[in-house]
Amino acid sequence: MGELKVKDKDIVVPGELLADGMDYLPSTGTYRDENCILSFQVGLIQIDGRVIKVIPLTGKYNPRRNDTIIGEVVNITMNGWVIDIGGPYSAMLMLKEASSSFIERGADLSQFYDYGDIIVAQVINVTKTKLIDLSMRGPDLRKLKGGRIIDVTSSKVPRIIGRQGSMIHMIKDSAKCRIVVGQNGKVWISGDNVQDENKAAEAIMMIENAPQVEGLTEKVKNFLEGK
Amino acid sequence: MVYSKRFDGRKFDELREIEAKVGVIKSADGSAMFRMGKTIAIAAVRGPRNLHPRFMQNPEKGILRCNYDLMSFSVTERKRPGPSRRSQEVSLVTEKALLPALNLDEFPNAVVDVFIQITQADAGTRCAGINAASLALADAGIIMSDLVCAVALGILHGDKVIVDINKEEEDYKDGMADTPIAIMPHSGKITLLQMDGEASKEEIKQALEKAKEACKKIREVQVKALKEKYGGMKNEV
Numbered sequence: 001m002g003e004l005k006v007k008d009k010d011i012v013v014p015g016e017l018l019a020d021g022m023d024y025l026p027s028t029g030t031y032r033d034e035n036c037i038l039s040f041q042v043g044l045i046q047i048d049g050r051v052i053k054v055i056p057l058t059g060k061y062n063p064r065r066n067d068t069i070i071g072e073v074v075n076i077t078m079n080g081w082v083i084d085i086g087g088p089y090s091a092m093l094m095l096k097e098a099s100s101s102f103i104e105r106g107a108d109l110s111q112f113y114d115y116g117d118i119i120v121a122q123v124i125n126v127t128k129t130k131l132i133d134l135s136m137r138g139p140d141l142r143k144l145k146g147g148r149i150i151d152v153t154s155s156k157v158p159r160i161i162g163r164q165g166s167m168i169h170m171i172k173d174s175a176k177c178r179i180v181v182g183q184n185g186k187v188w189i190s191g192d193n194v195q196d197e198n199k200a201a202e203a204i205m206m207i208e209n210a211p212q213v214e215g216l217t218e219k220v221k222n223f224l225e226g227k
Numbered sequence: 228m229v230y231s232k233r234f235d236g237r238k239f240d241e242l243r244e245i246e247a248k249v250g251v252i253k254s255a256d257g258s259a260m261f262r263m264g265k266t267i268a269i270a271a272v273r274g275p276r277n278l279h280p281r282f283m284q285n286p287e288k289g290i291l292r293c294n295y296d297l298m299s300f301s302v303t304e305r306k307r308p309g310p311s312r313r314s315q316e317v318s319l320v321t322e323k324a325l326l327p328a329l330n331l332d333e334f335p336n337a338v339v340d341v342f343i344q345i346t347q348a349d350a351g352t353r354c355a356g357i358n359a360a361s362l363a364l365a366d367a368g369i370i371m372s373d374l375v376c377a378v379a380l381g382i383l384h385g386d387k388v389i390v391d392i393n394k395e396e397e398d399y400k401d402g403m404a405d406t407p408i409a410i411m412p413h414s415g416k417i418t419l420l421q422m423d424g425e426a427s428k429e430e431i432k433q434a435l436e437k438a439k440e441a442c443k444k445i446r447e448v449q450v451k452a453l454k455e456k457y458g459g460m461k462n463e464v
Contacts, residue, residue: 013374013454016450017413038372040371057457058368059368060256060368088274088276089277
């Protein structure tokens, strides 16, 4: 007989018993040990029918294909750029993926992206040994100028964006800032003045610090309007 | 002299007062403090991150590196700072006690660094260190199949086992086997078992049973500390 030991949206820790018996299925963040399903990480329970999942609340960014990320140029090589994307591995932006226009052989690559430049790029491939390839060819993939970057936990990015972008649109409109959210937990904010930027940053940190609170959208809205 | 009562009046299977706190070092990826009586350990986890020197890299999975040390003021006679024969041994056994719980397959060529410092020592420091480190690893979001709980037992001659010994008991003159044990509570797997002294087979069996019970209590404290940090997020704002 299968028995569920936790409720939806419960917080669990590694090794915590989630379900007894074979009636439930382990998904990401969980594992099966004989008859039990246990948690692998500190996280939030999500139960979808018979499938049990743990959404991590901490941890480093693990790159996946098609993620849009924000990175910093840390090195320039013969055939591309090395980009720091905030995890344990740096990514590679190859020459042919760098621009839609033609880059001549032997050109000075720092004219396109120089050391310290912040770029929005897309992950096009991740190998098993964690070699990460990026691309700059696509809509909205560009170099970012000005603004500031704040770090959040990558697993909370979906909450910052919200359903169909509802949360991030609200923050953008209300704080009058341009915001780009990278899947790697880097958020770029640029506004006309410091106050606007601070307001947007505070709203985002609110989500970072309380991602699973009830009626989060409402609370962020009140915060943005109240200030 | 027969050992019929403990120095601090505890029952034979009673732990000292335990306290755990997660997230004590803000700049680290994960951190925790663990106190057992007068023994205090703090642990910080940094990583997974790029591993240097490169010859240590493992392309199949990430590696774990532990560093245990006593702070110079943690003991009654000043401890000379820096690695010693003892701290190197404890670092190694800590690493081996934690590794079976971890899954680092997702992080080839990378390293997870664990730094353990003992700020106050009153016996059982390696156990407090392991307890703190396991909390810090969970706080860092490392994939682990279970928390690791550790406790130091004393085996006295004549079938007596005392749980969670302090310094006075460790120095007991008539001989006692100082036995630190680390267990993964769910599976009951033993990841650390050392013994300094002599004991019979029966005595060790008894000690293992006592350790399992004690580790369940330690786990409860660890779970509470983790849920305090992350559960708190639910009620904030």
